[in-house]
Amino acid sequence: MEFAIGQTDGKARTGVLRTAHGEVLTPLLMPCGTQGAVKGVTPDQLRACGVRMVLANAYHLMLRPGADVVASLGGLHRMMAWDGPLLTDSGGYQVFSLAHRRKVTDAGVSFRSHVDGAAVELTPETCMAVQADLGADVVMQLDECPPGGADRAAVADAVRRSADWAGRCKAAWEARGRRASAGHEQALFGIQQGGADAGLRAESARRLAELDLPGCAVGGLSVGEGHERMVAVLDRIDDQLPRERPRYLMGVGEPRDVLAAVARGVDLFDCVLPTRNGRNGQAFTGTGRLKLRNAAFARDGRPLEAGCPCPTCRAFSRAAIRHYLLAEEMIGPTLVTMHNLAFFARFLADIRRAIEDGRLAERSAEWLARLYPSAG
Amino acid sequence: MEFAIGQTDGKARTGVLRTAHGEVLTPLLMPCGTQGAVKGVTPDQLRACGVRMVLANAYHLMLRPGADVVASLGGLHRMMAWDGPLLTDSGGYQVFSLAHRRKVTDAGVSFRSHVDGAAVELTPETCMAVQADLGADVVMQLDECPPGGADRAAVADAVRRSADWAGRCKAAWEARGRRASAGHEQALFGIQQGGADAGLRAESARRLAELDLPGCAVGGLSVGEGHERMVAVLDRIDDQLPRERPRYLMGVGEPRDVLAAVARGVDLFDCVLPTRNGRNGQAFTGTGRLKLRNAAFARDGRPLEAGCPCPTCRAFSRAAIRHYLLAEEMIGPTLVTMHNLAFFARFLADIRRAIEDGRLAERSAEWLARLYPSAG
Numbered sequence: 001m002e003f004a005i006g007q008t009d010g011k012a013r014t015g016v017l018r019t020a021h022g023e024v025l026t027p028l029l030m031p032c033g034t035q036g037a038v039k040g041v042t043p044d045q046l047r048a049c050g051v052r053m054v055l056a057n058a059y060h061l062m063l064r065p066g067a068d069v070v071a072s073l074g075g076l077h078r079m080m081a082w083d084g085p086l087l088t089d090s091g092g093y094q095v096f097s098l099a100h101r102r103k104v105t106d107a108g109v110s111f112r113s114h115v116d117g118a119a120v121e122l123t124p125e126t127c128m129a130v131q132a133d134l135g136a137d138v139v140m141q142l143d144e145c146p147p148g149g150a151d152r153a154a155v156a157d158a159v160r161r162s163a164d165w166a167g168r169c170k171a172a173w174e175a176r177g178r179r180a181s182a183g184h185e186q187a188l189f190g191i192q193q194g195g196a197d198a199g200l201r202a203e204s205a206r207r208l209a210e211l212d213l214p215g216c217a218v219g220g221l222s223v224g225e226g227h228e229r230m231v232a233v234l235d236r237i238d239d240q241l242p243r244e245r246p247r248y249l250m251g252v253g254e255p256r257d258v259l260a261a262v263a264r265g266v267d268l269f270d271c272v273l274p275t276r277n278g279r280n281g282q283a284f285t286g287t288g289r290l291k292l293r294n295a296a297f298a299r300d301g302r303p304l305e306a307g308c309p310c311p312t313c314r315a316f317s318r319a320a321i322r323h324y325l326l327a328e329e330m331i332g333p334t335l336v337t338m339h340n341l342a343f344f345a346r347f348l349a350d351i352r353r354a355i356e357d358g359r360l361a362e363r364s365a366e367w368l369a370r371l372y373p374s375a376g
Numbered sequence: 377m378e379f380a381i382g383q384t385d386g387k388a389r390t391g392v393l394r395t396a397h398g399e400v401l402t403p404l405l406m407p408c409g410t411q412g413a414v415k416g417v418t419p420d421q422l423r424a425c426g427v428r429m430v431l432a433n434a435y436h437l438m439l440r441p442g443a444d445v446v447a448s449l450g451g452l453h454r455m456m457a458w459d460g461p462l463l464t465d466s467g468g469y470q471v472f473s474l475a476h477r478r479k480v481t482d483a484g485v486s487f488r489s490h491v492d493g494a495a496v497e498l499t500p501e502t503c504m505a506v507q508a509d510l511g512a513d514v515v516m517q518l519d520e521c522p523p524g525g526a527d528r529a530a531v532a533d534a535v536r537r538s539a540d541w542a543g544r545c546k547a548a549w550e551a552r553g554r555r556a557s558a559g560h561e562q563a564l565f566g567i568q569q570g571g572a573d574a575g576l577r578a579e580s581a582r583r584l585a586e587l588d589l590p591g592c593a594v595g596g597l598s599v600g601e602g603h604e605r606m607v608a609v610l611d612r613i614d615d616q617l618p619r620e621r622p623r624y625l626m627g628v629g630e631p632r633d634v635l636a637a638v639a640r641g642v643d644l645f646d647c648v649l650p651t652r653n654g655r656n657g658q659a660f661t662g663t664g665r666l667k668l669r670n671a672a673f674a675r676d677g678r679p680l681e682a683g684c685p686c687p688t689c690r691a692f693s694r695a696a697i698r699h700y701l702l703a704e705e706m707i708g709p710t711l712v713t714m715h716n717l718a719f720f721a722r723f724l725a726d727i728r729r730a731i732e733d734g735r736l737a738e739r740s741a742e743w744l745a746r747l748y749p750s751a752g
Contacts, residue, residue: 036699040706042421044687065674065699073677073695081691298441301449311420315457319449323412323441330416330706 001137001187001214003246003267009355011238011265017053017246019085019137020184021077026246026267027351029253029344030055030087031274035064036080039275040334041341043081048311049338050345054082055270058130058140059091059098063113063120067133075135075182087138087270088131090169091122092162092191093219093250096145104144106161124168128176128188135180140217141169143191148224155195158220163207166190170211189215189248196229198236205240216241217248218266222257231260238265255284255347255371259364262351274344278337281325285343287370290318292336297322310342377513377563377590379622379643385731387614387641393429393622395461395513396560397453402622402643403727405629405720406431406463407650411440412456415651416710417717419457424687425714426721430458431646434506434516435467435474439489439496443509451511451558463646464512466503466545468519468538468567469595469626480520482537500544504552504564511556516593517545519567524600531571534596539583542566546587565591565624572605574612581616592617593624594642598633606633610640617641631660631723631747635740638727650720654713657701661719663746666694668712673698686718 003026006014015026031038031046034057038046046054061070073079077086095102099111099120108123124142131139143162146154173188180186190208194200208216218237221230234249241247246267252258253271261269274284283290285305290297292304303313304321312321312335324332347367354363379402382390391402407414407422410433414422422430437446449455453462471478475487475496484499500518507515519538522530549564556562566584570576584592594613597606610625617623622643628634629647637645650660657668661681666673668680679689680697688697688711700708723743730739 035703035705036696037703037705037707042687042707042710043691045418060703064703065695069675069695069699072675073693079693079696079699081696299445299448311418315419317449317455319441319445320412320455320457323445323455327411327413327436327440329411329413330710331413331418334418334706334710 001185003215003244005244007356007358009358009360010263012262012355012360013265013267014352014355015246015267017085017267019187021083021085021137024052024085025352027262027269027348028053028267029258029269029271029348031341031344032057032270032272033080033082035060036070036076038341039279040330040337041275045311045338046082046341049341050349051341052345053085053087055087055089056080056134056136057091057094058088058127058134059094061088061134062091062130063115063118067130071133071135071181075133075180077135085138086136088134088136088140089250090127090131090140090142092140092143093145095122096147104161106164108142109144124165125172128169128172132176132179132181132186135182135184136186137184138187138189138215139173141166141188141190143193143219145193145220146195150195152197152200155193155197155200159193159200159204162191162193163204166208166211166213170213187214189213189217191217191219191250192241193220194233195220196225196233198232201233201236202240205237209242212242213245215246215248217250219250221249222251227256227260230257231264234261234264234266253344256368258347259351259367262355263360263364274340275337278340279333281332281336283336284340288373292318292322293325304336304339305343308339308342308346310339312336312339312342377561379591379620381620383732383734385734385736386639388638388731388736389641389643390728390731391622391643393461393643395563397459397461397513400428400461401728403638403645403724404429404643405634405645405647405724407717407720408646408648409456409458411436412446412452414717415655416706416713417651421687421714422458422717425717426725427717428721429461429463431463431465432456432510432512433467433470434464434503434510435470437464437510438467438506439491439494443506447509447511447557451509451556453511461514462512463514464507464510464516465626466507466516466518467498468516469521471498472521472523480537482540484518485520500541501548504545504548508552508555508557508562511558511560512562513560514563514565514591515549517542517564517566519569519595521569521596522571526571528573528576531569531573531576535569535576535580538567538569539580542584542587542589546589563590565589565593567593567595567626568617569596570609571596572601572609574608577609577612578616581613585618588618589621591622591624593626595626597625598627603632603636607636607640610637610642614641629720632744634723635727635743638731639736639740650716651713654716655709657708657712659712660716664749668694668698669701680712680715681719684715684718684722686715688712688715688718
């Protein structure tokens with residue numbers, strides 16, 4: 001994997017991330033294809049909506065259908081019919097949010113599957129083996145994610161353990177020649193932890209820097225700490241995380257947070273907002289969100305957003321989409337999701353243009369004023 | 377609307393049906409877009425699957441979102457983003473299968489909406505007004521559909537009432553200049569009733585013939601009477617229903633029934649089989665059906681059907697589709713539905729070719745032997 005930085009504007013930068021399955025422009029937001037599918041949207045539709053890179057989840061896929069099954073089908077790209085860049089999350093976060101009867105030791109984490117209750121053991125080594133079988137272009141280290149309100153000792157433990165696990169993940173990844181089971185190159189990203197604690201964040205970053213991995217993620221945010229604390233952590237990443245490597249802020253996609261993070265040097269994002277809100281009938285637009293089930297849209301013949309070139313806006317009115325949502329037609333959630341994916345693709349493209357033009361601050365202020373008018 | 381018969385093979389014929397929204401080749405099967413959407417599939421996907429004409433339901437759409445709403449959005453074609461030929465069923469069948477507290481008189485039928493319990497009155501005249509607002513290319517008369525096991529007197533009543541209503545529908549349709557509210561031409565089809573009773577079928581056909589409508593449907597079949605009784609009714613339609621007009625067998629799509637009906641002079645079909653079975657994870661293939669949730673498909677890397685050019689088979693394995701179905705990913709039902717729609721499009725295209733080649737009987741025998749091997 002190569003990462004070439006293009007223009008900069010303060011700490012913000014544009015870049016090109018080159019992977020075994022093509023290249024993408026950064027800053028970029030990946031939609032979540034947790035179980036190997038972006039919910040409600042086929043790969044053809046993803047491309048039509050401007051999606052260029054997708055996240056999937058090793059935790060979900062190792063439990064169902066199983067990493068061995070995915071490998072026997074030729075890997076995750078082939079299984080999900082997505083030939084573009086793909087990233088798999090390690091499962092660390094999911095083990096700590098979904099699994100039952102979880103037990104963490106320095107060796108790894110054992111838990112019960114949320115799918116069928118089966119006992120599962122996840123170590124840095126098995127985590128790398130699973131992700132090698134899945135075959136994403138970017139794989140994530142196994143980390144420990146303490147809950148939002150964890151005390152300092154628990155967060156410190158998670159920092160130390162995550163750093164130890166990063167080293168073991170690196171060793172396992174190198175033992176495989178930094179390659180997927182199918183043979184193509186995989187890039188391993190480390191994950192910074194430390195909650196909202198500046199000292200622990202610094203320690204976590206220092207230990208990650210020693211490993212010199214192809215990329216670094218900022219984990220453990222967007223867990224209820226609030227925008228201000230998130231920003232305080234992000235304020236330091238430009239000094240803490242290698243400048244020439246991509247930086248990935250995990251689980252963040254709220255436009256306000258994206259703008260703040262890009263200005264502080266973040267390159268990659270993933271978030272369920274476009275898909276989850278789409279399924280719930282909430283459409284993102286440049287002037288705020290539309291709750292399409294509202295009676296106000298019953299006869300609204302306009303597209304979700306004027307001028308939007310997405311497949312939904314080219315063909316369907318708000319009233320039609322509202323009807324599909326109320327009538328529980330499957331295409332209702334699909335249509336709103338497609339628009340939201342296209343909205344985020346346009347939003348990130350606009351951010352990249354603003355960085356190239358050296359006017360990110362100005363453009364961010366415009367976005368914020370339009371997206372959150374009541375906050376002004 | 378024009379209907380031009382091409383080749384014939386016995387009673388079977390190919391044809392071209394020309395409507396205000398383009399032409400289609402017959403014999404043809406329409407998938408059901410009951411509420412203004414073919415379940416789980418967008419119009420772009422419909423086209424990619426070879427679908428050329430769609431059915432929607434006046435009953436469902438008048439209750440939600442309302443025919444006036446559809447009209448204010450520019451009509452049903454525009455609302456559902458389908459610019460090809462469209463047919464709306466009148467609601468007769470639905471009133472008799474879905475509505476509550478139904479009361480039939482010669483004037484019409486009053487009932488409670490299955491959506492919100494509202495009291496609704498449907499007469500031949502309001503039924504035509506609703507369908508004019510919806511704006512399909514083919515509209516159906518209001519008819520009375522007796523249940524499968526109704527006695528002769530009830531079926532005779534339904535025949536008489538349906539014939540009376542056909543006349544009133546024709547008058548209302550002519551009073552509108554045979555046009556939709558949006559201005560384009562609409563063709564009105566009558567519906568033959570009479571259950572499995574040869575005498576009543578003949579009487580129903582005779583009364584319909586007097587009206588000289590652009591097309592005739594065979595209603596009241598596929599309600600549990602079985603293949604043999606259905607065939608016995610169809611044996612007579614070539615003599616009973618105008619030969620130069622399209623004949624539409626309502627609610628039929630089981631391949632065995634389609635083959636029998638085409639051989640007896642039927643041109644049009646509609647059926648929920650491709651979509652309903654698709655949602656349930658059942659795929660049609662030339663050698664029978666696949667229940668994709670079966671463990672047998674867990675590692676099956678083959679497409680649903682070898683050589684199928686549909687979007688699903690070009691990209692996804694049976695194992696991937698099984699995973700999506702078990703994981704309750706929305707694209708699972710969508711992918712199987714798309715394949716089924718493409719299967720039926722290919723099946724009907726093959727039937728048309730067989731008629732053109734004068735070998736429908738031979739080809740039908742081949743289909744039957746492959747689709748229903750245990751019946752041989």
